[in-house]
Amino acid sequence: MSDRFFPKTSPGTRGLQLHEPLIFERSEQGRMGVSLPEAGVPEADPASEIPAELLRGEIDHFPSVTEVQAVRHFVRLSQMNYGVDSGFFPLGSCTMKFNPKVNEWAARLPGFSGAHPYLPEEQSQGALELMYRLERSLSEIAGMAATTLEPAAGAQGELTGLMMIRAWHIDNHGTPRKKVLIPDSAHGTNPASAALLGYETVQLPSNADGVLEPETVAAAMDEDVACLMMTNPNTLGIFETHIEEICRIVHAKGGLVYGDGANMNALLGIARPGDMGIDVMHYNLHKTFSTPHGGGGPGAGPVAMVEKLVPYLPRPFVVKDGDRFRLDFDRPKSVGKLRTFWGNFGMHVRAYAYIREYGPQGLRDVSQLAVLNAQYIRALIEDEWDVAYENRSLHEVVYTDKNLKETGVTTMDVAKALIDHGYHPPTVYFPLIVAGALMVEPTETETKETLENFADALKAIAAQAREEPAALKAMPKKPIVERLDETRAARKPVLRWTPGFGTEA
Amino acid sequence: MRYLPHTESDIQQMLAKIGVKSLDELFTTIPAHLQLDRPLAIEPALDERALMDHLESLANKQPKDAPFLGAGAYPHHVPPSVDQLLLRGELYTAYTPYQPEIAQGTLQITFEFQTFVTLLTGLEVANASMYDGASAAAEAALMAVRVSGGKRSRIVVSKALHPEYRDVIRTYHTEGFEVVEVPFGADGRTDMKALEAAVDDNTAGVLVGYPNFFGVVDDLAGAAKIAAAKGALAISCTTEALSFGLLQAPGALGVDIAVGEMQSFGNGLNFGGPGLGFFATREKFLRQFPGRVAGATVDRTGKRGFVLTLSTREQHIRREKATSNICTNHGLNATAATIHLSMLGRHGLRALALLNWRRAKYARDRLAAAGRKAVFSGPVFNEFAIHAPADAVERIARAGLSGGLPLKRYYPDLSDGLLLCVTELHDKSRIDALVAALA
Numbered sequence: 001m002s003d004r005f006f007p008k009t010s011p012g013t014r015g016l017q018l019h020e021p022l023i024f025e026r027s028e029q030g031r032m033g034v035s036l037p038e039a040g041v042p043e044a045d046p047a048s049e050i051p052a053e054l055l056r057g058e059i060d061h062f063p064s065v066t067e068v069q070a071v072r073h074f075v076r077l078s079q080m081n082y083g084v085d086s087g088f089f090p091l092g093s094c095t096m097k098f099n100p101k102v103n104e105w106a107a108r109l110p111g112f113s114g115a116h117p118y119l120p121e122e123q124s125q126g127a128l129e130l131m132y133r134l135e136r137s138l139s140e141i142a143g144m145a146a147t148t149l150e151p152a153a154g155a156q157g158e159l160t161g162l163m164m165i166r167a168w169h170i171d172n173h174g175t176p177r178k179k180v181l182i183p184d185s186a187h188g189t190n191p192a193s194a195a196l197l198g199y200e201t202v203q204l205p206s207n208a209d210g211v212l213e214p215e216t217v218a219a220a221m222d223e224d225v226a227c228l229m230m231t232n233p234n235t236l237g238i239f240e241t242h243i244e245e246i247c248r249i250v251h252a253k254g255g256l257v258y259g260d261g262a263n264m265n266a267l268l269g270i271a272r273p274g275d276m277g278i279d280v281m282h283y284n285l286h287k288t289f290s291t292p293h294g295g296g297g298p299g300a301g302p303v304a305m306v307e308k309l310v311p312y313l314p315r316p317f318v319v320k321d322g323d324r325f326r327l328d329f330d331r332p333k334s335v336g337k338l339r340t341f342w343g344n345f346g347m348h349v350r351a352y353a354y355i356r357e358y359g360p361q362g363l364r365d366v367s368q369l370a371v372l373n374a375q376y377i378r379a380l381i382e383d384e385w386d387v388a389y390e391n392r393s394l395h396e397v398v399y400t401d402k403n404l405k406e407t408g409v410t411t412m413d414v415a416k417a418l419i420d421h422g423y424h425p426p427t428v429y430f431p432l433i434v435a436g437a438l439m440v441e442p443t444e445t446e447t448k449e450t451l452e453n454f455a456d457a458l459k460a461i462a463a464q465a466r467e468e469p470a471a472l473k474a475m476p477k478k479p480i481v482e483r484l485d486e487t488r489a490a491r492k493p494v495l496r497w498t499p500g501f502g503t504e505a
Numbered sequence: 506m507r508y509l510p511h512t513e514s515d516i517q518q519m520l521a522k523i524g525v526k527s528l529d530e531l532f533t534t535i536p537a538h539l540q541l542d543r544p545l546a547i548e549p550a551l552d553e554r555a556l557m558d559h560l561e562s563l564a565n566k567q568p569k570d571a572p573f574l575g576a577g578a579y580p581h582h583v584p585p586s587v588d589q590l591l592l593r594g595e596l597y598t599a600y601t602p603y604q605p606e607i608a609q610g611t612l613q614i615t616f617e618f619q620t621f622v623t624l625l626t627g628l629e630v631a632n633a634s635m636y637d638g639a640s641a642a643a644e645a646a647l648m649a650v651r652v653s654g655g656k657r658s659r660i661v662v663s664k665a666l667h668p669e670y671r672d673v674i675r676t677y678h679t680e681g682f683e684v685v686e687v688p689f690g691a692d693g694r695t696d697m698k699a700l701e702a703a704v705d706d707n708t709a710g711v712l713v714g715y716p717n718f719f720g721v722v723d724d725l726a727g728a729a730k731i732a733a734a735k736g737a738l739a740i741s742c743t744t745e746a747l748s749f750g751l752l753q754a755p756g757a758l759g760v761d762i763a764v765g766e767m768q769s770f771g772n773g774l775n776f777g778g779p780g781l782g783f784f785a786t787r788e789k790f791l792r793q794f795p796g797r798v799a800g801a802t803v804d805r806t807g808k809r810g811f812v813l814t815l816s817t818r819e820q821h822i823r824r825e826k827a828t829s830n831i832c833t834n835h836g837l838n839a840t841a842a843t844i845h846l847s848m849l850g851r852h853g854l855r856a857l858a859l860l861n862w863r864r865a866k867y868a869r870d871r872l873a874a875a876g877r878k879a880v881f882s883g884p885v886f887n888e889f890a891i892h893a894p895a896d897a898v899e900r901i902a903r904a905g906l907s908g909g910l911p912l913k914r915y916y917p918d919l920s921d922g923l924l925l926c927v928t929e930l931h932d933k934s935r936i937d938a939l940v941a942a943l944a
Contacts, residue, residue, distance in 0.1 A: 023617050023847045033848030034584060039860055040933040041867035046751060046859070049866075050884040054722055056753045059624050062851035067586050070847045074614070078593040081610035085594025098508050099598050102553055107775075108588070111564030116572045116580065117777030118910050120898060126566030127776045137547045152636035152779065153833040155820070163676070192820035192830035196647075197679060201825045239534040269545045271535050286833065294837025295599040295611035296633065296797065298779035314676075336676030340577055340639040340669045340766075341777025353560060359550025362506055368528045369509055369516075375531060376519045392534055419607055424600070430821075447510040448519060479606040481810040486605075489802035489814040493791060495630050496620040502801070502809055 005464040005471075009453035010421035012478040019480070020076040024497045027063035033070045061499065080480050081295070082424050088450050090377075092396045092427035092439025093187070093235055095265045095287035097370075100357065103290065103350035112349050117341040121326045127345060128325035131318045134352040135302075141264075141363070142281060142304035143274025148313040149302045149343040154262060156338055157282025157301025158193035158229075163335040164280060164305065164312040165227045165256050166197055171333070173254060177226035181250075183212050185235045185431040190260060199226060206433065210236040210389040214245045221253050231260035232273065235431040237374065237393030237441070239266075247277025256280065256309075264288040265443065266371060266395035269364030273304075280305040285344075289351035300347035314338055369444035370395045373451055377440060380455035384462050388434045396441035398434050399426075409465040409472050411436040416483060417464070419476040421457040573901065573908030573939055575888045575926030576718070577638065577667050577744045578777050579769045582929055587771045587844045597837055601797070605812045606804075611836065612811035615799040618843040625746065626763035627754025628785040632796035634839040635782025635831065638766030639670040642712060642742045643677035644784065644795045644829055645762045649710030649738040650682070651793050651828065657709035657737070659683045663695040663728075665717035667744055668915040674712070683707075693721035693881025693890070701731050708737040710762075715741040715755060716748055718915075719924065720888025721881050729759030738762060745769055746783070748886040750858025762786045771845030772838050781838035792818060795829030857929060861887040865927040868936045875944035880912075880922045893923035897943060904942035906935065 006012075046055060065073070083089070089096035107113065115127050131149055138147040151157040166176045180194040183204045191201040202220055207213050217228060228250050232240045240246070247257045259273045259281030265288045267273075273281050285291045286299035293299070305313065315334045316327035327342065358366060371394045378387065378397045386402040401411040415425035415438070427439040442451060465472055476482065494501070511519070516528070525531060532540065551559060571580040591597060595610060602608030602615075615633045622631035635641035646660045660678060662671055664686045675684050687699040695713055704711055711732040717723045729739035741755040743765030755763040767781040768774075786794050792815070800814035820827040849857060865887040869879060872891055880890040890912060894900070898909050912922030927936060 020613070022613065022620075023843075024620060027850070029851070032850050032853045033586075034850075034853045034857070036853065036856055036860060037929060037932065039863045041863055041936075044863055044866050046862050050722060050752070053726070054753050054758075054884070055751065056757075058851045058855045059750075060851075062621075062624060062854060063847055064850040064852060065847060067584075067848055070844065071586055071590065073847065074590045074596075074844055075593065077610035077613055078590075078595040079610070080607075080613075081595040081599050082604075082607035083595045083598030083600075085598045089600070091600055094600055096598075096600060100508065102556060104592065104597075105557070106560045106564075109561060109564035110569045111567030113773035113775055114569055114571070114580070115567050115776040116574050116774050116908070117578055118574055118576055119568065119572060119907055120902075123568050123902070123907060124776070126563040129566070130560075130563050133548070140546050152640065152835075153831075155830045155832045156636065156640070159830060163679075166679070187832075188820040188822070188824045188827070189830050189832050191825035192823070192827040195825035195827075196677075196830055198681065239532075241534055241536065244536070244539065269541060270532060271539050271541060275541070276539055284833075292597045292837070293600045293833075294597050294835075295608070295614075295840065296601040296836030297833040298636075298835045298838060299833040300779075337669060337672040338640065338676055339637050339673060339778070340667070340780065344778040345776035346773075346779055349560070353556060356548060356551050356559065357553070357556055358506070360544040360547050362550050363545060363547075365506065365509060368531070369511060371531045372511075372516065372519055372523075372528060375523045379519075379523045392531075394532070394534070415604065416606070419604065424607065425604055445508050445510070448515045476606050480609055481606055481804040481808055482806055484605050484804050484810045484812050485802045486812050486814065489800040489812045490817070493814060494801040495616070495798055495814075496623045497616070 005460045007456045007460055010457045012420045012422045017079050017480045018076050020073060022497050023063045023073055026065055026069055026073060029064050031064045031066050033065055033067040087422055088446060088454055089424040090426050090440045090442045091424060092441040093262055095441060095443055097290055097443040098445040099290050099292040100354060103353045106353045107346050107349045125325055128318055130352055131348055132320050132325050134348050135318055137355050138283060138302055139304055141268060143272030144304040145307040146310045147302050147304040148317065149348055150314045150338060151301035151303055152339050152344055153297060153299040154282055154284040154301040155189040155193060157303045158189055159196060160303050160314060160338055161258050161280040161282060162193055162197055164309050167312040167335050168309055169226055178224040180226055181220050181228040184433050186229060186231060187260060187262060190229045209391050210238045211240050212246060214242045214249055217246050218249050221249055223253055225255045227256040227258050229258040229260060231262055233263045233266050233394045236389055236398050237396035238389060238391060239394055243276045262287060266367055268367040269360060270367050274306060280309055285347050285351040290354045291347045291350040298344050298347060300344040366444050373442040373444060373446055377442060377451050377455055381458050384459055388437060396439055399438045399440065400434060401436035404465045407465040407469045409469050411438050413472045414438060414461055417461045417472050417475045418457060420478045423454060423457065568907045570907055571930035573906065573925045573927060573931065574910055575745060576910045576924055577766060578774050579745055579926065580774060580928055580930050581769050583771055583773055584848060587841055590844050591841055596840060602813060609810060612799050614840050614843050616811050618839045619799065621843060621846045622783050622785050625749040626785040627756025628763055629788040630791055631783065631785040632794060632798045634834040634836060635784050635796055636835055637780035637782045638742060638744055639673035641764035641782035641784050642670045643674045645740045645764045646674055646710050646712065647677065648793055648795060652738060652790060653709045657707050659685060659708040660710050661685050661687060661703045661708055662712045663687055663714060665689040665693060665695055665719060665723065666712055666714040666742055667718045670742055692883035693719040694723050694883045695728060697724060697727050700728060704731050704735045704737055706735060708735055710738045710740050712740045712742055715743050716745060716886050719881055719890050720885040721883035722752060725755060725760060726758040745886060747858055747861060750854040751862055751886065767842050771841035779835050779838050781835050781842055793828060796831050797834060860929050864931060865889065868927045871940045872943065875940055877943050880919060887928055888924065888926040890922045890924050892921050893943060897923045900942045901939065904938050906939055
């Protein structure tokens with residue numbers, strides 16, 4: 001591997017990375033890593049009350065380590081990870097922006113982190129007020145009447161929105177209707193959520209410009225269609241120019257329009273889904289509003305809606321009565337509950353802090369600069385890298401591996417090479433309608449220099465692909481492991497440690 | 506703004522390179538009349554210190570003492586070591602580990618979490634987490650229907666299961682499903698005769714709390730036998746996972762799916778969310794279960810490593826044919842639980858569970874001696890219901906404590922029932938103060 005293809009700004013991962021066994025392989029019986037109080041109450045034996053067949057002793061194979069061992073174990077594991085705090089993370093559709101540290105502080109305030117959801121309202125005023133203020137902000141940003149904070153993640157938000165649509169149809173048309181229209185560029189959660197409710201999904205093709213044509217919607221639209229699910233800007237990052245007309249077509253046949261808010265980072269303070277004709281949408285607080293992704297969650301997927309859908313939102317809904325805040329459970333038309341309690345409140349605190357720190361102008365700046373950053377990378381590399389759709393997108397741009405075709409280097413190889421350059425790869429092979437897609441979403445929190453360095457890395461990779469394709473195929477070399485055998489993992493699933501594990505590998 | 510890096514000169518240079526004159530020109534694909542022509546009507550921006558003051562003022566309106574209250578969300582000590590590890594930026598600012606070479610930390614922790622769940626539940630496979638116990642229960646019921654090949658549509662649920670779990674199961678099961686509830690007896694356990702009568706050849710799954718909403722250790726083995734006799738899956742729902750330190754594993758009692766809430770390990774209350782749903786089942790259902798899962802493999806040099814696997818069940822591959830729509834899960838909460846369980850270890854887990862039981866027993870005995878008798882006669886772990894005066898919650902608050910859930914909120918027949926929970930955060934003097942407040 002020659003260093004001439006590695007600009008000085010591509011240091012890769014050279015940190016201290018140590019092999020670390022499983023915690024179950026570190027164990028030595030007799031050790032413990034917690035400090036427990038004396039009971040301080042009279043001795044008693046559970047066997048005096050609980051039948052013997054329902055009791056168990058210590059659990060075999062549970063590890064036994066000290067706090068020191070556990071701390072080192074998890075610190076070492078963390079060093080094998082790459083997060084937004086480690087470096088540039090241009091993962092398209094996931095909006096990996098900086099996660100403000102003050103938000104973590106806020107969520108850990110004892111009054112919030114120790115709040116029990118079933119305490120009486122008078123003992124929950126601070127938490128309820130925060131939820132109410134967040135609800136009002138999210139409704140204004142969406143241009144809609146109300147927002148339920150209950151859904152745990154975007155996919156649960158989709159399910160919530162679809163349930164409300166379903167309930168509205170039953171109320172107004174005496175039937176839930178049968179079909180849901182979904183463009184071919186949509187996230188996989190859209191059809192999966194629709195299928196959970198028994199809807200037949202109808203896939204709509206986008207046109208050569210990557211947008212949905214009103215004619216396509218009109219042709220598919222009939223009175224069996226419950227709703228159209230749209231992401232706007234769509235997963236190509238392109239604004240659906242015909243959104244208003246499309247909404248009119250759907251509404252004319254008694255249907256509703258669901259908005260997947262995954263890409264709201266392009267629109268804050270610039271345009272509002274409610275003004276476009278969209279009836280109900282979910283946010284991903286872990287994308288647009290900076291709550292951390294946590295290596296896979298938790299997220300939060302609040303759902304905003306227009307007035308006519310408000311009666312159907314999940315129970316309960318936070319309301320303000322005079323200067324008091326309360327949870328309103330008396331909602332006879334509600335679709336019910338999708339999870340326990342009132343939502344991922346820990347995420348609500350962070351998102352609220354984020355919105356308050358930016359304010360109205362700041363949020364508009366966020367979206368403007370997110371788009372500027374995405375388009376700047378494009379301007380830097382579009383001579384060498386194929387752009388999937390020529391027309392201008394917003395906060396993300398989808399590139400392809402087409403220009404590398406004769407080298408045999410694929411999008412997956414590019415992604416793995418970027419790891420050695422020190423970057424998290426973009427989203428790859430999504431959306432499904434773009435062959436060899438590389439979806440780059442830099443977000444607003446990255447400097448001009450970072451974007452330029454990343455562009456240099458992509459150009460160097462393209463050059464190396466032409467001269468040393470085999471070297472690229474062997475990447476990444478710098479992380480603690482090289483490319484992993486995913487086929488073996490799926491064919492012979494090993495999903496837990498058992499005694500003797502790993503000795504054969 | 507400290508998170509936005511560009512100087513005015515940066516912006517001008519970047520616009521010039523792009524070939525546009527202004528930031529507004531980047532948005533010309535949005536029809537002009539759809540663009541907002543006014544600032545968002547949201548509250549003004551705050552500097553960091555003002556923001557902190559504002560948030561503190563809200564948080565300070567909340568009580569800080571650990572409530573005598575569980576009911577699905579349990580007050581437990583979270584060691585500072587757990588929280589400080591969670592604040593490692595490499596862990597909490599990472600994404601879902603789709604690029605395994607630079608996500609071995611998340612993946613190995615997930616693998617360890619799955620192992621902990623199988624050890625606690627006595628089952629063979631577990632996923633990387635669900636949103637919470639209730640949505641995990643609903644997913645378990647959906648899986649039971651799937652396992653029957655869609656031929657069975659009845660879900661039988663104990664009325665002693667957490668009311669919100671039952672609510673969520675009903676919400677998730679819309680068209681074509683029948684959710685039937687069976688009553689509980691004077692001991693607070695599910696009425697086995699009624700259960701036997703309700704489970705028929707069309708029943709896909711039977712759900713029982715373990716311990717149930719009243720804190721009572723239900724007859725899980727009995728319920729599992731009834732389910733098995735009709736070819737239905739037995740599903741246990743555990744809201745207080747610490748009970749696994751004392752109580753027999755559901756897998757050893759014949760259940761097919763064990764789900765529930767693991768917030769008790771390493772996670773705060775957070776006003777009820779995020780929780781930590783867990784999902785474990787038998788190996789034979791591997792291709793039917795929902796959610797992400799990490800598996801072991803090797804890299805090209807033969808070195809051990811971990812990847813997300815069995816993704817052909819999932820929505821990003823299977824779309825409308827996926828086993829669930831779940832995408833984002835509660836990975837960081839699972840990380841917290843994995844760290845806490847590692848530190849507890851085999852001795853600490855047992856000792857902490859025993860401590861909870863003993864303190865709860867002391868509270869029960871003292872309350873009974875003060876005339877506040879138990880509502881149910883069945884055995885309990887760290888939660889229990891007592892007959893209490895109508896103003897019990899106010900009395901507890903007046904004593905400078907908090908907690909107690911009036912059961913009439915969910916069970917009108919249990920009009921004077923008060924659900925209490927005692928954990929390691931409640932020492933003898935606090936318990937004595939609680940008893941004095943209710944005596």
